[in-house]
Each structure stands twice: as C-alpha cells, then as structure tokens.
Amino acid sequence: DAKTTQPPSMDCAEGRAANLPCNHSTISGNEYVYWYRQIHSQGPQYIIHGLKNNETNEMASLIITEDRKSSTLILPHATLRDTAVYYCIVARDDKIIFGKGTRLHILP
C-alpha cells in the first residue's frame, strides 16, 4: 500500500501557484519524498524529490516539514499544461509504490 495521503482532486487558476499537500506520517528516517505527475495516458514524469531540506528545480519547489510527516509541492505559476495527476511517494530505494494521487485541474 502507498504510504502517503493526498486529496483526490484540486483546482487552481492559471497563473497562480498550485500548492499540493501530502501526508506521510509513517515515513522512516532514510526514506525520500518523491513527486511524479502523469498527464493523461502518458508515462509518469519525475518532478522533484527530497529527504529533509526544501528543494527547488526548474519545475517546482518541495517543502518538507521539520518532522517530515508532510510535504507540499509548489508549482509557482501553473499553466494549463500542468493539468495532471500528481503522485507523492515515499521510498527508501527505488521501490516506488504509486497511490491514487491528486488530480490537479488548472482553470483558465
């Protein structure tokens, strides 16, 4: 079973920041937080991952709480092309278990 809890769906206005929450209260000390997304009928796309510190790349920012029991993925300026299912995953090595994710709708 997936070790994360995410809201099933969210809406965000185009041009605004999309903040996607994830709870992982049973995360172990050596497990990473990964985010992937899957645009309709395509393969999942890696977004970002982190262990303890906040991370940022060209796609998104990842904010991990100090106790590591939750995290937030931030898409700073959402576009229509960001409409997808976003998966939050905790993994120690590369055994990734996908849950149901959050379906993000970007509204024009």
Add this chain to the structure above:
Amino acid sequence: ETGVTQTPRHLVMGMTNKKSLKCEQHLGHNAMYWYKQSAKKPLELMFVYNFKEQTENNSVPSRFSPECPNSSHLFLHLHTLQPEDSALYLCASSQAKVVGVADTQYFGPGTRLTVL
C-alpha cells in the same frame, strides 16, 4: 522526451496471439522496470531488472514473460492473455537499484494494450 522509448504505442491482440512489447532506454541506466496501469487503478509494479538480472516479480501471471538481454533493452512477451489484461504497460529505467539509495525512475510513454 525522457530517453525511454516503447514500441508499439498501441496493440490490439486476440487471446490466442503471442506478441511482445519492447522498451529501450538511452540514458545509460542499469535498472529497468515494467508497470501495469489498469483503468482507474494505481500503477502496479510487475518486474524489476537490475544489471540484467531479474530482482523482483510481483506475483505476475506466467502469461507475462519478461526478457532483459542487456541493460538498454527490456521486453515483455505476451501469450494467451485475457481481456482483463487490457491496460497501459509502462517501462521505466533508473541508474541502478541500490538498497538505501534514492534512485529516480524515468518512464516511457507506454503501450496501450487491448485484448479482445
């Protein structure tokens, strides 16, 4: 473009047919994976190969037979499938499967399989 290609992109087959799905990665990775995604269900890991050796088989029926001739190529041979096997089959690769080390997976576009 992720550096992982899959062919064919779409496949329709009868229950008595034999077909194969092909995956190729151009990333210099040493681990490759097959996943299955049925309608409205999460992705399910099927097989893992690490340095050409199968390291994981998640109780997949024998009508699915994987083959990894080298670190760049992965096949999934299909025979006597059932209609419930219709799904999106995804291939992924990563640097290497090492316990305790985070390893990002890169996915191909998938093969949409329909079994009649």
